[in-house]
Amino acid sequence: MFKKMSITSFLLLCFSMILAAGCFAFVVLEKEEALKEVFFPGAVIEVETKELSGETLANIKEKLGGSLEIQQEGSESAPVEAATKIDFYFAKKDGKRLGVAIIDQQPGRWGPVTFIMSMDLKGTVKAVRVMGYEEIRGRPIAQRSYMNQYRGKNVNSTLTVGKDIIGISGATISSRAATFSVKKGLVIYNEVYLKK
Numbered sequence: 512m513f514k515k516m517s518i519t520s521f522l523l524l525c526f527s528m529i530l531a532a533g534c535f536a537f538v539v540l541e542k543e544e545a546l547k548e549v550f551f552p553g554a555v556i557e558v559e560t561k562e563l564s565g566e567t568l569a570n571i572k573e574k575l576g577g578s579l580e581i582q583q584e585g586s587e588s589a590p591v592e593a594a595t596k597i598d599f600y601f602a603k604k605d606g607k608r609l610g611v612a613i614i615d616q617q618p619g620r621w622g623p624v625t626f627i628m629s630m631d632l633k634g635t636v637k638a639v640r641v642m643g644y645e646e647i648r649g650r651p652i653a654q655r656s657y658m659n660q661y662r663g664k665n666v667n668s669t670l671t672v673g674k675d676i677i678g679i680s681g682a683t684i685s686s687r688a689a690t691f692s693v694k695k696g697l698v699i700y701n702e703v704y705l706k707k
Contacts, residue, residue: 538642549638557608560597563596582618619644
C-alpha cells in the first residue's frame, strides 16, 4: 500500500512539475492586438522592412554596447536571434504617417521576452507593451504601470535601470531587458530614419 502511494505521489509531483514548467510561457498580446494597443483607434498599418548593414549596423551596435541583444549574467534564457531585418510598423491616418512601432525580443531571466514600442515620427516613445514572455518573477514588467515610465524617452535619454528607469525588485534582468529593448528601438529608428 505504501509503495503504491509513493509511486502515485511521485507521478503526481512529476506531472505538476511538467505543468508548472509550461505555465510560465505567456502570450500577452498577438501582433494585431499589440499594434492596436500602441496606436490610435482606426490606424491603418503600413509595414516597411529595412535590412541593417554596413555603417548603419556598425553605428547601431556601437551605441548599444556592441550587440543587438543584451547579455546578462544570471540569465538562463536561450539566446535570441539578433535580427538585422527590421519591420517598422507605421500608423497612418488619411494617408499620412503619424507614428511608428518596432517589435523586439530580448533574453529575460528564464526565456525570451517580446516587446512592442511605438514612437512619434520624431523618435519619442509613446507606448511600450510586453507581447509575450517566459518569466517567473519578471511578470510585473508586463504591467502598464511599469511600462509607462518609458513614455517621453528618446534616443538622448539615459535609459539605465537605477537612473532614469525604476527597476523591479527581484526582476532586475527583466527590467534591464525591457530598457535595452526600448533603447535599441530608439537607436535603430534614429539611425535608419532620422539621420537621413
